Amino acid sequence: MSKKSILLVTHSQKKGYNRFFYGSQPSCPSFFLWIFLLTFPLFIATSAPVYAQWTMGAGGIAMGQAHTADHRDAWAVFHNPAQISPHDFSAGFFSIRYYGLRELQDHAAFISSPLPFAGETFQAGIAAGLHTYGFELYRETRMRSGFSLMVSGIRWGITVTYAHVQISDRPSVHHLLFDTGFSVPLSSSFVAAVRISNLLEKPASPSAGASSALTENPNVPLFPQELAFGLQWLVFCHTRILLDVVKDTLYPAMIRTGLEYSLMDGFLLRTGWTSRPFTWAAGFEVSFSSLSAEVAIQHHEILGYSPGISCRISL
Numbered sequence: 097m098s099k100k101s102i103l104l105v106t107h108s109q110k111k112g113y114n115r116f117f118y119g120s121q122p123s124c125p126s127f128f129l130w131i132f133l134l135t136f137p138l139f140i141a142t143s144a145p146v147y148a149q150w151t152m153g154a155g156g157i158a159m160g161q162a163h164t165a166d167h168r169d170a171w172a173v174f175h176n177p178a179q180i181s182p183h184d185f186s187a188g189f190f191s192i193r194y195y196g197l198r199e200l201q202d203h204a205a206f207i208s209s210p211l212p213f214a215g216e217t218f219q220a221g222i223a224a225g226l227h228t229y230g231f232e233l234y235r236e237t238r239m240r241s242g243f244s245l246m247v248s249g250i251r252w253g254i255t256v257t258y259a260h261v262q263i264s265d266r267p268s269v270h271h272l273l274f275d276t277g278f279s280v281p282l283s284s285s286f287v288a289a290v291r292i293s294n295l296l297e298k299p300a301s302p303s304a305g306a307s308s309a310l311t312e313n314p315n316v317p318l319f320p321q322e323l324a325f326g327l328q329w330l331v332f333c334h335t336r337i338l339l340d341v342v343k344d345t346l347y348p349a350m351i352r353t354g355l356e357y358s359l360m361d362g363f364l365l366r367t368g369w370t371s372r373p374f375t376w377a378a379g380f381e382v383s384f385s386s387l388s389a390e391v392a393i394q395h396h397e398i399l400g401y402s403p404g405i406s407c408r409i410s411l
Contacts, residue, residue: 150174150175150293151163151171151174151175152171152174152175152190152202152204152206152225152227152406153169153170153171153174153188153190153204153390153406154190154192154379154381154390154391154392154404154405154406155169155170155171155366155379155381155390155392155406156169156171156175157192157377157379157392157394157402157404158354158366158367158368158377158378158379158380158390158391158392158393158394159338159354159355159356159366159367159368159377160338160352160353160354160367160368160369160370160375160376160377161340161352161354161368161370162326162338162339162340162352162353162354162368163175163176163179163326163338163340163354164176164277164289164290164291164324164325164326164338164340164342165279165287165288165289165326165327165328165338165340166179166326166328166338167179167251167279167287167328170186170188170206170208170408170410171188171190171204171206171225171406172208172223172242172244172253173206173208173223173224173225173240173241173242173255174204174206174225174227174240175291176253176277176279176289176291176324176326177223177242177243177244177253177254177255177275177276177277177291178244178251178252178253178276178277178278178279178289178291179244179251179253179277179279179289180208180221180222180223180242180243180244180253181208181210181221181244182210182211182214182219182220182221182244182245182246183210183219183221184208184210184410184411185208185209185210185410185411186206186207186208186408186409186410186411187205187206187207187208187408187409188205188206188406188407188408188409189203189204189205189406189407190202190203190204190205190404190405190406191203191204191404191405191406192392192394192402192403192404192405193402193403193404194399194402195396195399195400195401195402196400196401196402198231199230199231199233200229200230200231201229201230202227202228202229202404203227203228203229204225204226204227204228205225205226206223206224206225206226207223207224207225208221208222208223208224209221209222209223217247217248218245218246218247218248219245219246220243220244220245220246221243221244222241222242222243222244223240223241223242223243223244224239224240224241224242225238225239225240225241225242226238226239226240227239227240233263233264234262234263234264235260235261235262236259236260236261237259237260238257238258238259238260239257239258240255240256240257240258241255241256242254242255242256243255249280249281250278250279250280250281251277251278251279251280251289252276252277252278252279253276253277254274254275254276254277255274255275255276256272256273256274257272257273257274257275258270258271258272259271259272259273259319261318269318271318271319273293273294273295273297273319274294274295274296275291275292275293275294275295276291276292276295277289277290277291277292278290284330285329285330285331286327286328286329286330287327287328288325288326288327289325289326289327289328290323290324290325290326291322291323291324291326292321292322292323292324293321293322293323293324293344294317294319294320294321294322295321297317297319297320297321316346317345317346320344320345320346321344321345322342322343322344322345323342323343323344324340324341324342324343325340325341326338326339326340326341327339327340333357334357334358335355335356335357335358336354336355336356337353337354337355338352338353338354338355338356338368339351339352339353339354340352340353347372348372349372350370350371350372351370351371352368352369352370352371353368353369353370354366354367354368355367355368362382362383362384363380363381363382363383364380364381364383365380366378366379366380366381366392367379373396373397373398374397375394375395375396375397376394376395377392377393377394377395378392378393379391379392379393379404386409386410386411387407387408387409388407388408388409388410389405389406389407389408390405390406390407390408391403391404391405392404392405
């Protein structure tokens with residue numbers, strides 16, 4: 097594949113645990129409802145442009161990128177800032193190669209820590225992350241910092257991102273982006289959450305300079321706003337089901353689902369699906385003491401397989 101073709105794939109793709117218990121063990125759900133939640137995207141999947149994949153961590157990839165309501169998401173500084181852990185110190189590294197192409201790789205790292213001024217009714221955490229994607233003709237770099245606050249089980253968070261985008265010999269873009277999110281426990285089994293990405297962004301104007309040059313359309317934002325609603329369901333047999341509905345300002349809504357099953361202490365199995373475009377993924381996590389390793393493989397209906405791996409330490 098030529099570098100020009102790789103650049104087109106890149107542009108198409110990029111535009112296109114720690115503690116969580118609220119009560120007693122949830123009761124056994126309806127088997128048919130469980131199957132419906134996991135297979136619904138199969139019935140709505142259609143061919144469409146590839147969406148931006150901002151999911152970091154092999155665990156999130158393996159669970160279909162459904163992480164808006166995931167209170168165990170160690171990589172929350174890249175996803176929903178409300179889920180940044182106020183309990184544990186953790187750090188990790190992630191790498192994925194898309195469709196077997198060396199030029200199309202994500203690399204990311206994060207670190208998070210609880211803040212020491214927690215009280216009886218509230219807790220807080222901070223996190224930072226670094227992400228890079230692409231090669232010499234297309235390069236994205238993001239540096240993120242985030243804060244979360246939990247009061248009586250309700251969580252709120254915010255992240256600030258410095259984003260740098262360079263396409264070939266065009267002028268580069270430097271931009272500040274803001275994300276926010278909320279998470280609310282509905283019961284001992286269910287959690288609902290919402291995330292708003294690129295909160296203050298608007299479509300670029302003809303005088304937007306580099307942004308217009310990169311998008312080649314003054315009415316198309318380089319960093320479109322995105323709204324996500326998520327639901328987490330704690331089920332029987334050490335099982336979690338995650339469901340996301342995600343909509344940005346450029347494309348139709350997509351649905352993401354994920355399933356996690358604890359086969360034994362320190363070993364988790366995961367799988368998930370996304371719609372528009374349709375992808376499926378699977379993976380596992382192995383934990384020993386404070387160390388964890390995650391492996392995932394994602395399959396795109398047209399472009400093929402993408403293997404990813406991440407490692408994490410939690411204290």
